[in-house]
Amino acid sequence: DASDIEKGTYPHYMLKEIDEQPLVTRKIIAKYRNENGGLTVDEDIVNAVNAADRIYIIAAGTSYHAGLIGKQFIENWVKIPVEVHIASEFSYNMPLLSANPLFIFISQSGETADSRSVLVQIKELGHKALTVTNVPGSTLSREADYTMLLHAGPEIAVASTKAYTAQLAVLSILAAVAAEGKGRSLEFDLTKELGIVANAMEVLCDQKEEMEEIAKEYFATTRNAFFIGRSVDYYVGLEGALKLKEISYIQAEGFAGGELKHGTIALIENGTPIIALSTQEHVNLSIRGNVKEVVARGANPCIISMKGLEEEDDRFVLPLVHEQLAPLVSVVPLQLISYYAALHRGCDVDKPRNLAKSVTVE
Numbered sequence: 001d002a003s004d005i006e007k008g009t010y011p012h013y014m015l016k017e018i019d020e021q022p023l024v025t026r027k028i029i030a031k032y033r034n035e036n037g038g039l040t041v042d043e044d045i046v047n048a049v050n051a052a053d054r055i056y057i058i059a060a061g062t063s064y065h066a067g068l069i070g071k072q073f074i075e076n077w078v079k080i081p082v083e084v085h086i087a088s089e090f091s092y093n094m095p096l097l098s099a100n101p102l103f104i105f106i107s108q109s110g111e112t113a114d115s116r117s118v119l120v121q122i123k124e125l126g127h128k129a130l131t132v133t134n135v136p137g138s139t140l141s142r143e144a145d146y147t148m149l150l151h152a153g154p155e156i157a158v159a160s161t162k163a164y165t166a167q168l169a170v171l172s173i174l175a176a177v178a179a180e181g182k183g184r185s186l187e188f189d190l191t192k193e194l195g196i197v198a199n200a201m202e203v204l205c206d207q208k209e210e211m212e213e214i215a216k217e218y219f220a221t222t223r224n225a226f227f228i229g230r231s232v233d234y235y236v237g238l239e240g241a242l243k244l245k246e247i248s249y250i251q252a253e254g255f256a257g258g259e260l261k262h263g264t265i266a267l268i269e270n271g272t273p274i275i276a277l278s279t280q281e282h283v284n285l286s287i288r289g290n291v292k293e294v295v296a297r298g299a300n301p302c303i304i305s306m307k308g309l310e311e312e313d314d315r316f317v318l319p320l321v322h323e324q325l326a327p328l329v330s331v332v333p334l335q336l337i338s339y340y341a342a343l344h345r346g347c348d349v350d351k352p353r354n355l356a357k358s359v360t361v362e
Ligand code: AGP
Pocket: 060, 061, 062, 063, 106, 107, 108, 109, 110, 111, 112, 115, 158, 159, 160, 161, 243, 246, 357, 358, 359
């Protein structure tokens, strides 16, 4: 559909694509829904997942970050061990493979050369591959045994946004259906909870002024910024840091809260922005402890918490969604804050320097 690749009234594709996330989430639910209102995934794919004794997720950049969360869905729900690998490292650091591995390639474009070279390598070894991609007919889709589509519509901005949340939604559906196939139904209704996620994304997309304020307050002039979190919040922090660095050129890093004391805390200076995520009850107290430690060293904290875990000084409270789906929602303010940070620093938001949308060279 040609209208999909028009900016319309939006100043940038990135902003348009951030705004499309509620719609894309709803579309994914509809695409993976069966007549009975349950979720469905191609039987061959479910069988391939459930026949595997170990799953190897291969991806790059934002798609790699989605893989880290996908691993949680699969391990928690299907109970199959999962390893997540950066595509470009896999060839020289190939782990000892299990007897019956399944490879999952996550790639928005389906054209990432680093991922493709791993696909070629593992096909030569006779292993099976599933590609999760936004582009039907892409190289990684054609060369894999199976494909699951993201249905996110064309993503034009170099910074990936709607593809990331679509990857999480599709991986959650794959994990839920595979779990069901193993007789391990989820303790909650994923269709319903993804619907709640879509609504929460919509609420967040309506809070752009607040995000712009945060961007101006924390990122107008800073040289660097840190994202901290524990558990899945750490992985979302990695994605938040990548977004910020690629479009605003601020040196940003994501850290596991518990690692601060092992080195990173030495970087904290007066006024260093620290974005701390707290969406997971079991690590809420620990991450708040980390925030106190960095504040004592002069950091400027911006706590983003999930409703129900919020405290008085939190800068932003996320609408409540199922804890295990929190990454689909907590990433949205990070995308918007990066967008406004880049905008106010005069950067080319959709086409940041030195970057290509799909990296087709190794
Ligand atoms: C994300 O914002 C990046 N531009 C980049 O990291 C991207 O996710 C990576 O190159 C992987 O691309 P793919 O999903 O098309 O394989």
